[in-house]
Each structure stands twice: as C-alpha cells, then as structure tokens.
Amino acid sequence: MLEIKNVSTSYGHVEALRGVSMAAHPGEIVSLIGANGAGKTTLLNTISGMTPARSGQILLNGVEITRLSPEKIVNLGVCQVPERRQVFATLSVRDNLTLGAYTRMRGRGEPPIKDRKTLHLDIETIYAMFPILKQREKQLAGTLSGGEQQMLAIGRSLMGRPKVLLLDEPSLGLAPLIVRDIFEIINCLREIDTIILLVEQNARAALRVADRGYVLETGRIVMAGPAADLAADPAIQQAYLGKQGR
Amino acid sequence: MKRLLIARLGSPNLIAFLIMALGLAAAPVFIDNNYIITVLTIIALFTMLTIGLSLLMGYAGQISLGQATFFGIGAYSMAIFSTRLGLSPWLSLLAGMILAGGVAYLLGMLIFRLHGHYLAMATLGMNIILYLILTQQVDWTGGPSGFRGVPDLSIGGMTLSTDTHYYYLIWFFALITIALSLNIVNSRVGRAMRALHSSEIAAETLGIDTGRFKLQVFALSAAYSALAGGLYASFLGFISPSSFTINASIKIVLMAVVGGLSSIWGATFGAAAILVIEQWLRTAIKSLVPGASGEQEIIAFGLILMLIMIFMPEGLVTGAGKALRARIARRKPERAQPAGG
Numbered sequence: 001m002l003e004i005k006n007v008s009t010s011y012g013h014v015e016a017l018r019g020v021s022m023a024a025h026p027g028e029i030v031s032l033i034g035a036n037g038a039g040k041t042t043l044l045n046t047i048s049g050m051t052p053a054r055s056g057q058i059l060l061n062g063v064e065i066t067r068l069s070p071e072k073i074v075n076l077g078v079c080q081v082p083e084r085r086q087v088f089a090t091l092s093v094r095d096n097l098t099l100g101a102y103t104r105m106r107g108r109g110e111p112p113i114k115d116r117k118t119l120h121l122d123i124e125t126i127y128a129m130f131p132i133l134k135q136r137e138k139q140l141a142g143t144l145s146g147g148e149q150q151m152l153a154i155g156r157s158l159m160g161r162p163k164v165l166l167l168d169e170p171s172l173g174l175a176p177l178i179v180r181d182i183f184e185i186i187n188c189l190r191e192i193d194t195i196i197l198l199v200e201q202n203a204r205a206a207l208r209v210a211d212r213g214y215v216l217e218t219g220r221i222v223m224a225g226p227a228a229d230l231a232a233d234p235a236i237q238q239a240y241l242g243k244q245g246r
Numbered sequence: 247m248k249r250l251l252i253a254r255l256g257s258p259n260l261i262a263f264l265i266m267a268l269g270l271a272a273a274p275v276f277i278d279n280n281y282i283i284t285v286l287t288i289i290a291l292f293t294m295l296t297i298g299l300s301l302l303m304g305y306a307g308q309i310s311l312g313q314a315t316f317f318g319i320g321a322y323s324m325a326i327f328s329t330r331l332g333l334s335p336w337l338s339l340l341a342g343m344i345l346a347g348g349v350a351y352l353l354g355m356l357i358f359r360l361h362g363h364y365l366a367m368a369t370l371g372m373n374i375i376l377y378l379i380l381t382q383q384v385d386w387t388g389g390p391s392g393f394r395g396v397p398d399l400s401i402g403g404m405t406l407s408t409d410t411h412y413y414y415l416i417w418f419f420a421l422i423t424i425a426l427s428l429n430i431v432n433s434r435v436g437r438a439m440r441a442l443h444s445s446e447i448a449a450e451t452l453g454i455d456t457g458r459f460k461l462q463v464f465a466l467s468a469a470y471s472a473l474a475g476g477l478y479a480s481f482l483g484f485i486s487p488s489s490f491t492i493n494a495s496i497k498i499v500l501m502a503v504v505g506g507l508s509s510i511w512g513a514t515f516g517a518a519a520i521l522v523i524e525q526w527l528r529t530a531i532k533s534l535v536p537g538a539s540g541e542q543e544i545i546a547f548g549l550i551l552m553l554i555m556i557f558m559p560e561g562l563v564t565g566a567g568k569a570l571r572a573r574i575a576r577r578k579p580e581r582a583q584p585a586g587g
C-alpha cells in the first residue's frame with residue numbers, strides 16, 4: 001500500500017504541493033486529475049524522490065521512503081513513466097527495455113536478473129503485451145510513432161517489476177484512437193497486481209479507467225472518491241469534463 | 247585483463263582493432279622518416295585526449311573546455327615527481343593520472359548536482375587556474391620558460407630514447423585506451439551512459455545514478471589525459487605552459503567534434519585531421535598574412551567548429567556516415583525498379 005501523508009513540496013519559494021494526502025492499494029488504479037500546473041508531475045516526482053518533499057511522509061507498505069534517493073526508491077519497486085514518454089531516442093527498442101531492468105541487473109530490486117536468459121524472458125513478456133515492439137525491436141526508439149513510444153515507455157517501466165507504477169499523462173499529445181489503446185493497456189495492467197497511480201489532464205478517460213480518483217488544484221487535493229462518483233459530480237463535469245475532448 | 251579488454255569488443259571492432267594494431271606495428275619498418283614518426287606519435291597522444299572527451303561529451307552529455315588541464319597535470323606530475331620528489335618515471339606517470347582523476351572527481355562532485363552546462367564554465371576556469379600556477383610557481387614548474395630534463399621512461403632496464411621507441415610505447419597506451427573505451431561503451435555501463443545522454447529524466451526514473459556516472463566518466467577522461475600528458479613529457483623531455491592552455495583544450499574539443507562525439511574510432515581520425523590541418527594552416531596563414539604570429543589558426547578552428555556544430559551536430563564522422571547511409575537508402579529503390587519490372 002502506498003500512503004502519502006500531508007506532503008508539501010516546493011521549488012524555492014514556490015509551493016507546488018500543499019499538504020497532499022492520499023492512498024492507493026495493489027490491483028487498484030487511482031487517477032489524479034488536475035489542470036496544467038496543478039502539481040501532478042510534482043507529486044509523482046516527490047514519490048519517486050526526484051523532487052524530495054519538504055514536509056510530510058510517504059510510506060510504501062509501511063516503510064517510509066520520503067527522504068530516500070531516487071535510486072533507492074526505484075530499488076524498492078517504484079517505477080515512473082515520465083511525462084512526454086522520454087524514451088531513449090538514440091537507443092534501440094530492445095536497449096530501452098533492457099535499461100528498464102537496470103537496477104534488477106545490478107542485483108538490487110526484485111527479483112534480480114542474474115543471466116541473459118532471465119532478461120530475455122522478461123523482454124519477451126513485454127513483447128507479448130506489446131507485439132508491435134517486437135517488430136520494432138532493433139529500431140531506434142526515436143523513430144517510433146507517439147503511441148508506440150508510449151507503449152515502450154510503459155514496457156520499459158514494467159521491466160523494473162514495479163510494486164508502484166506512476167504514469168504521468170500517458171495520453172499527452174496522442175491521437176484520440178491511440179489514446180483509447182493506451183487506456184485499454186492501462187486497464188489490463190490491473191492484472192499484474194500493482195499499485196497504479198495515473199496522472200491525467202484527460203479527466204474523462206482517466207476516471208473511466210480508474211477505481212478511485214483525486215482532484216488536485218494548485219497543489220491541494222480538493223476532492224476524492226470513487227471514480228464513478230467523481231465523473232458524475234456536477235462541479236467536476238463543469239470544470240474537467242466540459243467540452244474537453246482530448 | 248585480456249578478457250576485460252577484448253571480451254565485449256564484438257567481431258567488427260575486434261578486426262578493426264587488430265588491423266590498426268598491426269598497421270601501426272609495421273609502420274616504422276616502412277617509414278624511415280623521424281618527422282612522420284613524431285607526427286604519428288602526437289596523433290596517438292591526442293587520440294587519448296580526444297577519447298576521454300568523446301566519452302564525456304558523447305556519452306555523458308557533458309562538455310569540458312579544460313581537458314588540457316589534465317594533460318598539463320599529467321605532464322608536470324611526470325616532470326616534478328620524477329625529478330624533485332625522486333619517484334620513478336612510471337610511478338610519476340601513475341601519480342599524475344591519480345592526481346588528475348582526483349581533481350576531476352572533486353570538481354565533478356561540486357558541479358554535477360547542478361543541471362546544464364556548468365561543467366563547461368568550471369573547466370574553463372580550471373584551465374586558467376592551471377595556467378597561472380604553471381607560470382607563477384617558477385621554483386616548481388620552471389615558469390613560462392618551461393621545464394627541462396624530464397627523464398625518459400624505461401622498460402626492463404632498457405631506457406626508451408629514440409622517437410621510434412616512444413612511437414611504440416605511446417601507441418601501445420593509445421590502443422589500450424581505445425580497447426578499454428570500446429569495452430566500456432559496449433557494456434551495461436555504456437548503455438546507461440547513452441541513456442543518460444538521451445534522457446536524463448528517464449534515466450533517473452530507472453534508478454540510474456546519473457550524477458555518479460558523469461563523475462566517473464569525467465574522472466576517467468582526466469586520467470586518460472594525464473596519461474597522455476606524462477608520456478608526452480617523457481617523449482619530448484621538455485614541457486612549457488603554452489602546451490596546456492585553453493587553446494589546446496579547444497583543439498581537443500574540435501578533434502572530438504570532427505571525430506564524431508560518440509565514436510571511439512572517430513577520435514583517432516579527429517586527432518589526425520586537426521593536427522594535419524593545423525600544420526597546413528600555420529604555413530598558409532603565414533604566407534597569406536605576413537605579420538601573423540602563426541597562432542591564428544585558432545580563429546580558423548573556431549570557424550570549423552561553428553560550421554560542424556551547425557550542419558553536423560553529431561560530429562563529422564557520425565554525421566557524414568549518416569548522410570552516406572541515407573543516400574544509399576535513397577538510391578536502393580531506384581536500382582530495385584529495373585530488377586523488379
């Protein structure tokens with residue numbers, strides 16, 4: 001279980017998160033919706049240790065991870081799919097996936113990868129989920145389409161065998177049809193029994209796939225509840241589901 | 247050791263490496279010209295300097311405008327440790343590498359917490375500081391007029407004295423540098439380095455300690471440079487601060503850029519190309535501009551650097567290779583047509 005307790009994060013004097021509290025369980029998809037600049041990326045970066053919290057606590061299965069380095073947090077199984085995908089454009093698709101298991105190959109993380117065969121099997125598992133990646137195996141990641149890059153970014157993070165998967169706006173900049181595919185994939189990820197925290201501006205799609213949701217506004221959680229309730233809430237419909245078609 | 251050096255080279259690299267080694271070993275038999283042997287030796291030295299910087303720029307995505315600092319630390323360590331402190335020349339060489347690596351490590355620790363191109367500025371400053379020390383600390387360094395009497399290296403009781411001896415010794419080390427670097431680049435560490443150059447954010451989300459990698463590559467590049475510096479000092483027997491100025495650092499940047507930033511093989515090509523162009527420019531500029539001091543080639547180098555950065559930002563060798571491949575790819579369908587129809 002991932003617990004976030006009263007976490008505040010700031011960039012210099014700018015406070016980006018103000019006392020955020022939330023929780024998520026394995027096998028559950030939790031969506032965090034909010035406008036541009038609300039602090040969604042900051043929250044994910046705070047969990048992954050890249051932008052450490054100024055105050056508050058983050059616990060993973062009861063163990064405090066608030067002030068650990070990003071490497072240690074990855075070793076504990078927190079994998080982030082960064083905003084705008086950030087695939088390694090100049091590396092092959094296969095190398096991208098291999099790097100996803102970086103800490104496991106160093107004998108940290110769980111379960112460690114000790115030989116080429118285990119690595120190969122893990123990569124084949126990802127290929128089974130995303131057959132298109134197998135076809136593109138030797139291509140440089142930068143030559144993939146936006147949707148394929150997003151699949152690669154998700155596949156790469158799955159190579160780390162995440163206990164917590166942090167998805168930062170996976171639909172950003174993708175065509176509507178591709179967005180549907182990506183959310184379909186996220187829905188399937190439920191089966192790997194991982195804590196999935198999905199951050200989105202695309203509130204409609206995010207709330208449809210999620211079990212529960214939180215609404216973030218200028219660094220504060222302003223609403224929380226079952227995803228269906230949030231989607232039906234007039235205030236949310238007005239603010240986030242209006243004519244927004246992205 | 248052997249396994250470490252060749253294990254991951256892969257067959258094309260291994261074949262290229264063996265051909266190069268054999269060619270270099272045979273060269274002095276056919277070349278009976280000290281000048282050419284000396285130029286080839288200098289190319290070996292600059293190959294080591296350039297490879298260090300190529301690793302740093304092409305793989306760790308950091309630029310150093312002060313590689314000549316480490317070159318100078320290596321050269322002056324060789325000179326001072328072996329004469330003033332009574333260390334053996336080999337130990338002095340090693341001490342220079344450790345010192346340079348240590349300086350790079352400390353500087354890197356201060357800088358790599360910050361993102362962006364702070365290293366470029368810091369290394370520029372470092373180079374100026376070294377120059378001041380070398381010219382001011384006359385008692386130790388000999389000041390602006392230089393340091394005379396750097397001892398020769400010896401192997402198994404044989405003192406290396408001729409240009410050909412040094413040719414073999416220095417190319418031996420250059421080839422080790424090449425092999426080691428190819429090995430690093432093709433290992434897990436190399437993949438991580440390319441990743442951090444490609445997207446530092448993503449690399450961090452995967453648990454790659456990007457700061458530590460940059461630090462290690464920087465220290466390694468410094469040790470390579472100091473190795474070149476120590477060998478250079480022994481080879482010439484005389485060193486002066488003018489060889490270790492920012493001009494020299496910029497020349498190394500240019501070699502790395504011409505060679506292709508992420509190409510180990512390109513480094514040798516870049517070093518050779520720039521050294522040849524430099525020789526040519528020196529005479530050409532003198533005959534074009536009668537009053538020129540002969541140091542104006544740095545202006546021409548600046549222009550070359552700008553042009554390459556604008557038109558082939560990946561470096562000349564990598565960029566030209568890509569252009570060529572694109573051209574072949576474009577031509578293929580044309581050729582396929584008559585065959586198909």
Ligand SMILES: Nc1ncnc2c1ncn2[C@@H]1O[C@H](COP(=O)(O)OP(=O)(O)O)[C@@H](O)[C@H]1O
Nearest residue numbers: 011014016034035036037038039040041042043
């Ligand atoms: N590196 C940074 N330095 C300073 N301010 C930042 C930085 N990153 C984000 N911010 C600010 O923090 C707030 C939240 O940003 P972010 O978490 O990126 O929002 P979101 O992901 O919801 O669009 C914004 O006001 C933004 O300007």
Ligand SMILES: [Mg+2]
Nearest residue numbers: 040041042083
């Ligand atoms: Mg964001």
